Amino acid sequence: MRAATISCDVLVVGGGAAGVAAAVAAGRAGAQVVLLERYGFLGGLATAAQVGTICGLYLRDTAHPKATPVAGGFIMEFAGRLERAAGASRIRLDNGLWVLPYPPPVFASLADALVSESEKVSVMLHTTVAEAQAEGPRLVEVRALAWNEPVVLCPGAVVDCSGEATAAALAGAGVENGAGDQAPSLVFVMENVDPGLAERGLLEVRRELRQAVEKGSLPALCERLALVPGTGADGHLALKINLAQASSDLPLWQQMTAWERQARALVDELQRFLIANTACCRNARLSSVAPQLGIRSGRRIRGRATLADRDVLDARKSAQGVARGCWPMERWGNAPRPEMTFFNEGDYYEIPLDCLRPVELDNVLVAGRCLSAAAGAMTSARVIGTALATGWAAGTAAAFQALGRPLDDAVATLRQQMN
Ligand SMILES: Cc1cc2nc3c(=O)[nH]c(=O)nc-3n(C[C@H](O)[C@H](O)[C@H](O)COP(=O)(O)OP(=O)(O)OC[C@H]3O[C@@H](n4cnc5c(N)ncnc54)[C@H](O)[C@@H]3O)c2cc1C
Known part of the structure; x- marks a missing residue:
């Protein structure tokens, strides 16, 4: 069977929260984008594992009656549209943690609407990536089965949002297996x-x-x-x-x-x-x-920087910070309840761009559960709100790269949007 060849500026692998945000970001930044998803619908764990609440959108707060957003920009656009479409509203749980409940089908249709609104984004559903080829530090070719027909994708830059760092790992990036870190x-x-x-x-x-x-x-x-x-x-x-x-x-x-x-x-x-x-x-x-078991941690890259547990617990900021996390460390081990480790109320930490960049590959970024983080830090950074934020950051940076613009400009743009 002959494989069809498709070229694009930015290829996004995986249509979960991070992938949808990355595709929309890259499209809005002017890149031609292809978004590949192995299932027949978007949303990843948010829809396939029917997670049901978005964490990581609002600062922890036990005092005020209203939730304070962790950042501006796309994550608040997403949350606002989800609230209107689902008729849902944010709720405060124990310890001042705010979450936004949602029906999974509404999440999937909002994801569809967002990517459809950008004429620059082409979506390929039922498309599973199986091979990736690098030449030196550049990922040049990704091979996939699209509804069981072979396709070859030739991207300028790649954003790996597969939840398992699959494209990066197949192209030779160093990865860590976090599958045993938490219970599904x-x-x-x-x-x-x-x-x-x-x-x-x-x-x-x-x-x-x-x-x-x-x-x-x-x-x-x-x-x-x-x-x-x-x-x-x-x-x-x-x-x-x-x-x-x-x-x-x-x-x-x-x-x-x-x-x-x-x-x-x-x-x-x-x-x-x-x-x-x-x-x-x-x-x-x-x-x-749910059609799929919920996997809290899987394979992730070893990045040019790694988000450490102390970065989260000390709510560290960084001049290269492109996304904010505000959820505590929430580790589901073998006890009936999760182990929670909190940092200060009303605060957040920042994720530097280099946590989204594998050491070995120059034109690859990752987002969501694939980012470079210590096991403890990942129990915070994996939540959907933060996955949307890192997806947006990686998609923006990949578009800047593919269009020949400096990455420092992407960082500056992202920092402005967060404020
Ligand atoms: C049981 C459970 C409960 C949770 N509860 C909450 C909660 O209440 N609130 C919260 O905010 N977070 C929660 N989380 C965490 C959160 O749901 C995930 O960490 C987050 O959704 C991850 O988003 P992502 O985009 O990084 O990855 P994913 O959602 O895993 O998306 C990856 C996408 O890539 C696709 N893909 C994978 N491999 C390929 C391939 N080879 N080719 C093409 N496509 C591919 C997948 O089909 C998927 O759509 C929970 C997680 C679990 C497991």
């Missing part, structure tokens, strides 16, 4: 649940689960059930079951297959148990299960 979760939705449950929390449900686990009638992992905030008031309650961290050296594809099957079997047991044994779910039904 599968989200599922029950309908016709007692609406009071969302307010009361899972205390009573957990008691029932514990007894069943102790009797040996449910697997121990069933106790690791959590609520998705902002759901349940209309009787549709989103829940997530948290698996154990990877403990072996299985290849990633083998680990993913095992996790997906284990999580889906647990959801099946859990929903039957909840309906049969808890008053709040007596009349409930399983409504949907």
